[in-house]
Amino acid sequence: MGNFGEPFLYLLVLGYGLGQFVGQVEGLTYMAFLASGVLCTSAVNSASFEGMYSAYTRMDVQQTWLGMLSTPVSIGEVVFGEILWAATKSLISVTAILIVATGLGLVADLWALLILPVAFLTGLCFASLALLVTSSAKSYDFFLYYTTLFITPMVLLSGVFFPIDTLPMGVQWLAKSLPLYHAISLVRPLMTGGELSYVIPHLSVLMLYGVTAGLWATSRIKKRLIK
Amino acid sequence: MKATNAPNLIVSSENLTKKYGDISVVDKLNLSIEEGCFCGILGPNGAGKTTTLRMFVGLCPIDGGSLTLFDKSMPENASVVRESVGIVPQMDNLDPDFTVEENLSVYGRFFGLSSSVLQSRIPELLAFSSLQDKANSKISELSGGMKRRLTLARALINKPKLLILDEPTTGLDPQARQAIWQKLRELKKQGLTLILTTHYMEEAERLCDRVIVMNHGEIKADAPPKKLIRKEIEAHVLEVHAAEDDLLSRIKQDTSVARFEKSGDIHFFYGEKLTQALDMLEQSSHDDYLFRPANLEDVFIKLTGRDLRE
Ligand SMILES: Nc1ncnc2c1ncn2[C@@H]1O[C@H](COP(=O)(O)OP(=O)(O)OP(=O)(O)O)[C@@H](O)[C@H]1O
Ligand SMILES: [Mg+2]
Numbered sequence: 001m002g003n004f005g006e007p008f009l010y011l012l013v014l015g016y017g018l019g020q021f022v023g024q025v026e027g028l029t030y031m032a033f034l035a036s037g038v039l040c041t042s043a044v045n046s047a048s049f050e051g052m053y054s055a056y057t058r059m060d061v062q063q064t065w066l067g068m069l070s071t072p073v074s075i076g077e078v079v080f081g082e083i084l085w086a087a088t089k090s091l092i093s094v095t096a097i098l099i100v101a102t103g104l105g106l107v108a109d110l111w112a113l114l115i116l117p118v119a120f121l122t123g124l125c126f127a128s129l130a131l132l133v134t135s136s137a138k139s140y141d142f143f144l145y146y147t148t149l150f151i152t153p154m155v156l157l158s159g160v161f162f163p164i165d166t167l168p169m170g171v172q173w174l175a176k177s178l179p180l181y182h183a184i185s186l187v188r189p190l191m192t193g194g195e196l197s198y199v200i201p202h203l204s205v206l207m208l209y210g211v212t213a214g215l216w217a218t219s220r221i222k223k224r225l226i227k
Numbered sequence: 228m229k230a231t232n233a234p235n236l237i238v239s240s241e242n243l244t245k246k247y248g249d250i251s252v253v254d255k256l257n258l259s260i261e262e263g264c265f266c267g268i269l270g271p272n273g274a275g276k277t278t279t280l281r282m283f284v285g286l287c288p289i290d291g292g293s294l295t296l297f298d299k300s301m302p303e304n305a306s307v308v309r310e311s312v313g314i315v316p317q318m319d320n321l322d323p324d325f326t327v328e329e330n331l332s333v334y335g336r337f338f339g340l341s342s343s344v345l346q347s348r349i350p351e352l353l354a355f356s357s358l359q360d361k362a363n364s365k366i367s368e369l370s371g372g373m374k375r376r377l378t379l380a381r382a383l384i385n386k387p388k389l390l391i392l393d394e395p396t397t398g399l400d401p402q403a404r405q406a407i408w409q410k411l412r413e414l415k416k417q418g419l420t421l422i423l424t425t426h427y428m429e430e431a432e433r434l435c436d437r438v439i440v441m442n443h444g445e446i447k448a449d450a451p452p453k454k455l456i457r458k459e460i461e462a463h464v465l466e467v468h469a470a471e472d473d474l475l476s477r478i479k480q481d482t483s484v485a486r487f488e489k490s491g492d493i494h495f496f497y498g499e500k501l502t503q504a505l506d507m508l509e510q511s512s513h514d515d516y517l518f519r520p521a522n523l524e525d526v527f528i529k530l531t532g533r534d535l536r537e
Contacts, residue, residue: 063320069286070314071337071385072306226286 007042007097011035014161026163028192035106036188037160039097039115040122043090044180047123048151050086051130052143058082059134059221066225075225079218083127083210090123091116101191108193115190122183125206128213129179135220154178159185179209235262237389237420238283242292245278245444252278254444255292260422262388265415267435267452268424269523271531275444276424277317280391283422284312297388310338313382317393317424319374321366321381328353328362331381338385348384355410356380372403379410390414392423396430408434428523438523440530447530452523459526461485461497465504468493468515478504490533497521 015031025033058064065078098115101107133146157164157171158180164172175181182202189196238260245253253275260266268276281287282294285305294301296308321330328349335345353359356376361369369377375395382390392411396404404427411434415421425431431438432452440448440455448455467478469492478496479487481503488495496504501518508516 062323063316063318064322066286066316067320067322067334068337070284070309070312070316071334072310072339073337074306226288 006045007038007093008100010041011038011097011101031104032106032192033188034161035097035101035104036115036191037158037184039094039101039119039191040180040183040187041155041160042093042097043119043122043183044126044151044155046090046093047086047125047127048130048147050089051082051127052134052137052146053140055082055086055131055134056137056140056143059225060137065221069225075222076218079131079214079221082131083124083214086127086130087120087123090126091120094119094123107191111193112191115187118183118186118190121203121206121210122179125179125183125210125213128210128217131217132213132220135217135224154180179206182206236260236295236298237262237264238294238296238422240292240294243279243282243289243294244291245275245282245287246290252444253282256444256446258439258446258449260420262420263415263418265411265421265423265434265436267431267438268422268441269426269428269431269438269527270424270441274441274531276441277393278444279441280393280422280424283391284309284314310385311388313385313387313390315375315378315382315390315392315395317397319378321374321377323366326363326365327358327369327377330366330377331384334381335384340384345384352380352383355383355413357406370403372399372406375399375403375407376410379407383414387419389420389422392421394424394426396425396427404430428527432523440527442531448526455526456521456523460521460529462499462521463497463501464519464521464525465496465498465501465508466493466517466519467496467508467513468517470494470513470515474507474511474513477507481507488533495525497525 011031011034015034019030019034022030024030068078069075095116098107098112102112130146133143137143154175157167157175158178159175160180164175164181167175182205186196186199186202188194236259238258240256240258243253243256243258244251252273256279268279270276278287282289282301283296285302285308289302296304297311299308301308322333325333331349331352332342332345335348340348350359353362356379358373358377358380361373366374366377379392379395382392395411396407399407408430411421411423415434423431423434436451438448438450438452438455439446448459450458465478467475475494478484478494481496481498481501483498483500483502484496484504485498487497498504505518
């Protein structure tokens with residue numbers, strides 16, 4: 001519920017309230033601009049939450065993973081399963097947002113359906129990162145650092161609320177080096193009927209982060225559980 | 228080529244070693260366990276029992292020596308080996324998100340069992356573990372004994388050839404413990420090989436064909452329980468509680484007292500007959516004593532010492 005509720009609040013309150021002042025952004029109403037950012041953020045948050053709090057519970061508190069490892073299942077499969085599940089959670093919340101956004105007239109055409117695979121990939125990427133964090137977590141408190149020091153600044157700087165070209169060059173490069181910017185760069189044109197560009201590079205960044213974090217997380221979790 | 232009359236070895240280790248830091252928690256273990264054997268592993272807290280069992284199934288890296296299960300070397304073949312092993316871990320790790328039945332079916336899925344196989348096997352296992360009425364209960368609604376029985380049922384979902392039980396009855400009441408014993412005996416009759424760790428000597432004595440006593444990662448003794456008692460210790464024990472020094476020193480004069488030990492205010496005298504000592508006690512006014520045949524616990528204490536661990 002939290003996964004759906006918060007994005008809607010942001011979309012409606014900011015979109016309506018701020019939209020009055022802001023007017024048009026990149027040729028879109030502010031709410032239409034904001035919708036794709038909020039949608040991607042929701043994919044990030046759903047996958048991160050599942051990959052941190054829920055996965056940690058299964059890894060440490062409930063020892064579910066050790067139970068699974070008493071069967072022919074391997075660590076790689078356990079971790080990949082968690083990543084798939086967390087990305088599925090992203091897909092669910094993004095689907096809900098997309099339906100509401102369509103109702104609000106914020107979606108241009110059927111190309112918007114391609115948002116779903118992009119959101120799933122975004123979920124895979126952030127789930128892998130979250131599991132990497134989980135692999136070194138000593139308690140739930142640890143996740144607050146990741147959220148406060150990484151996720152929140154990234155959301156603020158990646159073009160969710162405003163286009164990043166108003167930012168200093170250095171900060172722009174920082175934003176472009178993080179995965180969320182690339183997810184938004186794909187989702188926004190798909191949602192608003194804009195022109196897609198740099199599709200392969202954007203997808204590559206998301207995949208690169210996902211695969212690297214996923215492999216690293218697997219090896220760290222293996223060291224942690226099989227010791 | 229295998230000689231036809233040689234028994235099948237389920238587990239075989241040579242100088243198997245596990246170190247944490249500089250300490251060898253399992254120290255050059257040489258062990259072979261034959262098919263159909265019910266083998267008990269005893270040892271004080273921290274002796275290395277759980278670590279040994281974890282190595283058997285590839286859940287703990289091996290630092291030295293070699294290990295094979297079903298003639299397959301470990302840990303390379305861990306995944307294949309685990310297809311034929313059932314594990315009851317020391318700590319329950321049932322999935323609280325699922326019901327009793329779902330715990331069994333999800334676990335079966337991890338072994339790649341089809342839903343038609345599970346559909347026939349799960350009711351059997353629920354019956355075997357007397358949990359038919361609890362099929363749809365959440366794990367949090369089960370008692371400790373039910374959880375243990377479910378963990379046992381879960382360990383049998385893949386029809387294992389080897390069942391590994393790490394303290395399956397710790398923390399259970401006598402009824403629940405005996406229920407588990409009965410199940411284990413049934414499994415033994417079906418030809419399963421079982422390895423069990425326990426802190427209950429009586430449990431090992433009753434169930435196991437063979438008892439291995441571990442201490443500080445080493446095997447201190449390895450024999451059938453009856454034989455262990457005969458071989459390792461005197462036939463009888465006289466426990467004298469809170470006695471005067473004078474009386475104690477007179478008891479010690481009995482030449483059949485082979486050795487004695489003191490623990491708090493209890494003195495333990497070991498010997499074959501101890502007739503003189505008993506006479507002396509009878510004549511004295513002291514009546515707080517116990518004369519009994521030696522048991523596995525006495526052997527255990529002799530081999531691993533009276534000191535508290537950890
Ligand atoms: N992950 C670990 N890191 C460091 N030391 C460990 C680790 N796991 C176990 N040990 C140490 O290894 C030793 C053997 O532990 P193990 O769990 O095998 O004992 P055990 O015989 O099963 O004891 P118990 O009867 O209490 O279950 C103990 O001294 C324990 O502290
Ligand atoms: Mg143990």
